[in-house]
Amino acid sequence: MSKIEIKNLNKNFKFGKDKILKDINLSFDSNKIYGLFGENGAGKSTLMNLIADYTFPTDGQVTLDNENVHDNDKALSKIYYMNQNNMYPKNEKVKKIFELTKSIYKDYDVQLQDKLVKKFQLNIKTRFNKLSTGYKSIVKIIIALCVPCEFIILDEPTLGLDARNRDIFYRELIESYSEEPRTFIISTHIIEEIDKLVSNVVMIADGKVVLNDTSDNIRAKAYSVNGPMDLVSDYTKDLSVIGKESLGQYVTIDVMGSLPNKKVPSGVKVTKIELQKLIVNLMNKDGANDN
Incomplete structure (x- = not known):
């Protein structure tokens, strides 16, 4: 069973000695849904960026199956990170973005993609930069649910979504997870919407892990x-x-x-x-x- 492990990890601000993350020790196991919580500035996004190798730790390391993820294409191919940045060509049509993603991931689920496009009522002929904030999130959600990765990291996935589309997202995430279990790490401020969804809870405050347990143990x-x-x-x-x-x-x-x-x-x-x-x-x- 695959596992992401974070060992003695510290991350300093770019031009200073102050730490964003302080001696983080965590693991994310296979086939679980994690809620990653904390205030703005607590260090959640930095942690997710480190897992996905978008930035590098000052000390410590992130490993997947005991292999450091840094510059490790094999390990990183098992991790997909949906973040708030728009990483797609601004003037590209959504259809082309889907085609590009399919060319990168061998077992990309086109059938699920087409189903989600209809459910979300997404016009794939629209250029990405012409989409609303909510529909940009929807494009990212569709890709995140369709890529064949073992670890899916979702940073504020419902940003800009109305109630109808948030409901579709959660229903489709549960269905997709049930049919093909993998690990989801979800960071969101709308905690009540994923209360019954997450099996494990990680909370970061002031750059430190202050809560790390199963949701059942916490509720008990x-x-x-x-x-x-x-x-x-x-x-x-x-x-x-x-x-x-x-x-x-x-x-x-x-x-x-x-x-x-x-x-x-x-x-x-x-x-x-x-x-x-x-x-x-x-x-x-x-x-x-x-x-």
């Missing part, structure tokens, strides 16, 4: 405790608090870890936290710690 240890302030505060006093909201004498405290081995007080309600709220809480917590 993240809770909201709601009720009268005094009762909730007492019940959660020894827990790891990641968020707090107050409304009059009532409070909601979000915690991460094991719940106390004692009875929940009458009038206090304990519920699981949705992934979106959990990630936002952790972002705010790390941001508060930095100040």
Whole structure:
């Protein structure tokens, strides 16, 4: 089974000693869907660029099946990176871009491409630079789902897409993954839309990995405790608090870890936290710690 491993990786800013990424150690296993989360500037795009060999680490390395990906055509042929930059010829028609991609990838799925073109209602005779932001994303999405690569990295794949086309994308991604499992690494700020989709979660804050676990494990240890302030505060006093909201004498405290081995007080309600709220809480917590 193929695996991408990131070992002791550091990346400095171009003309400085300050680090964008700090001692990153991660692995991305075969046939899983990862959510890669973090605030703008946290280092997500830099990490994705390093995996795809678009930029180079200051220290450490990225390997695929124990081979360094840098200048390694064999390894890089297994990785496809859909990013926010427009890397296609601006004046080229979409049809020509598809043909060019097909000529590069031997087992490119033309049948799936044609199906997606119809579903997204994409006019392939349009020049790429004449497309809206959403339809530029759609062209990239179609290619990402059709290339025969084992690792697909998607950076804000739904940028500019309306609700209908976002729904098509997620449905087609699930169907494509079910028919031909491979690894997807999805970075997005619309966390609630991929909450039930991802099997693993990686979160980066201030250039460091602050969360790396299966989504099931994360959900199993993240809770909201709601009720009268005094009762909730007492019940959660020894827990790891990641968020707090107050409304009059009532409070909601979000915690991460094991719940106390004692009875929940009458009038206090304990519920699981949705992934979106959990990630936002952790972002705010790390941001508060930095100040």
